[in-house]
Amino acid sequence: MTDPLLSVVIPAYNEEDRLASSLEQIISYLERRPHPFELIVVDDGSVDGTFRIGDLFSERRKDNWSLRVLHNETNRGKGYSVRRGMLDARGAYALFSDADLSTPIQEISKLEAAMVEGPLQVAFGSRDVEGSQVEVHQPRLREAGGRLFNRIMRSTIGLPFRDTQCGFKLFQMDSCRDIFAKQRLENFGFDAEVLYLAGKWGFRMKEVPVVWRHDAGSKVHFMADGLALLWSLLEIRWNDHCGRYDRERENGTLRR
Numbered sequence: 001m002t003d004p005l006l007s008v009v010i011p012a013y014n015e016e017d018r019l020a021s022s023l024e025q026i027i028s029y030l031e032r033r034p035h036p037f038e039l040i041v042v043d044d045g046s047v048d049g050t051f052r053i054g055d056l057f058s059e060r061r062k063d064n065w066s067l068r069v070l071h072n073e074t075n076r077g078k079g080y081s082v083r084r085g086m087l088d089a090r091g092a093y094a095l096f097s098d099a100d101l102s103t104p105i106q107e108i109s110k111l112e113a114a115m116v117e118g119p120l121q122v123a124f125g126s127r128d129v130e131g132s133q134v135e136v137h138q139p140r141l142r143e144a145g146g147r148l149f150n151r152i153m154r155s156t157i158g159l160p161f162r163d164t165q166c167g168f169k170l171f172q173m174d175s176c177r178d179i180f181a182k183q184r185l186e187n188f189g190f191d192a193e194v195l196y197l198a199g200k201w202g203f204r205m206k207e208v209p210v211v212w213r214h215d216a217g218s219k220v221h222f223m224a225d226g227l228a229l230l231w232s233l234l235e236i237r238w239n240d241h242c243g244r245y246d247r248e249r250e251n252g253t254l255r256r
Contacts, residue, residue, distance in 0.1 A: 004065070005035040007091030007173075008105075011081035012041055015099040016048040018217065023057050023067070026097075026105045031065065039067040042085040045075035078167075079183065079190030086180040089173060098167035100215040107210040111170040114206045121175045121203035122195070125168035126161070131209030138214045145226050156233040157196050161207045164192045165229075168210060175203060182245055188225050189232020196236055197245055 008026060012019055023039065030037045041054040054069035061067060070084055082096050093115070095108055103125050111123040127134050128150075137143065146165065153159060165188070171179070179197045183190055198205055239245055 002036050004038040004091040005093065006030070006037040007040060007086075007089035007094040008037065009040045009042065009082060009085030009089060009094060009096040010099050011044060011078050011085065011096070012046065012050050012054070012099045013044040013075060013078075013081075014046045014048045015050050016046070016053060018100050018215075019050055019053045020057075022099055022101045023053075025101060027057075027060075027065065029105050031062075036064045038065060038089070038091060040070060040085045040088060041067065042070045042081040043072065044077070044081045045072045077186035078188055079193075080186035082190060083180045083183050083186075086171070086173075087177065092173060093170060094173050094176075095170045096167065100217065102215050103166065103168035103210050103212050107168065108170065110208050110210060111168075114208045115170060115172065118204050118206060120206050121172045122198050122205040123170045123208050124164075124195070124205070125166040125210035125212070126163040126207040127166055127210070127212045128162040129207050129209050133209070133211045134213075135211060136213040136215075149226070149229055152230060153192055153233055157192065157236050159192065159195055159199065161195065163207065164195055166210070166212065167191070169194075178247070184239055184244060185232050185235060187228050187232060189229050189235070192229075192232065193236050196240075200240070200245055201247060 010022070026039060043051045043054060051069060051071055054067070058067045058069055070088060072081060086094055086096060097103065097105065107125060111125065114120060114123040126132055150162060153164060176198065179194050182197055183194055185193045195205065
């Protein structure tokens with residue numbers, strides 16, 4: 001196939017029950033559009049049939065789309081899997097999306113419109129800005145925890161956004177590939193990290209309202225992952241202090 005305009009990266013850990021349905025929905029929607037695309041499933045050391053399902057879909061490739069499965073030998077985390085998929089993406093634009101499609105794939109049109117109108121390097125879905133539509137809510141304790149994390153995130157790393165953790169983000173890859181090369185966090189804190197990097201490097205970003213539905217099969221564990229998220233904010237500050245997020249230089253100028 002010709003080089004894709006869009007890559008869709010799907011991190012997947014033990015997603016045997018949901019992956020086939022999600023892939024069917026993504027392919028059905030994107031096939032109706034005029035541009036070639038690719039799907040990249042990153043199997044994060046699953047112990048169920050996740051890899052097998054992805055492999056079966058890879059055999060259905062056509063002239064205008066393809067699907068590849070990348071396999072982590074062990075469970076490395078969502079951040080690691082997204083980084084691996086985004087660095088492997090060949091599209092001019094790359095979206096990463098949760099395997100459960102809590103944000104329906106059709107919502108990509110909103111991110112694309114914002115990307116073009118901006119113009120932007122990053123457009124990302126939000127559940128907490130005007131115009132967003134949460135059709136199925138998380139448990140109240142998790143929603144309260146999310147609001148608390150956002151307040152701490154704003155005061156710790158200074159991001160001005162209301163929802164950094166929605167797993168539906170679109171990147172212009174000519175500019176943003178270096179973000180994922182510099183990304184260091186392998187857990188759920190990577191969302192805030194990549195946005196922090198984009199902000200530090202002066203990229204134009206927008207938080208876009210989307211439809212979102214909580215899936216009862218979510219892999220997020222409230223206490224353990226919540227504490228890890230808070231620790232990640234300190235790691236981001238420390239990494240920046242140590243110069244780990246500085247842009248590389250080429251011929252005496254910052255690489256863009």
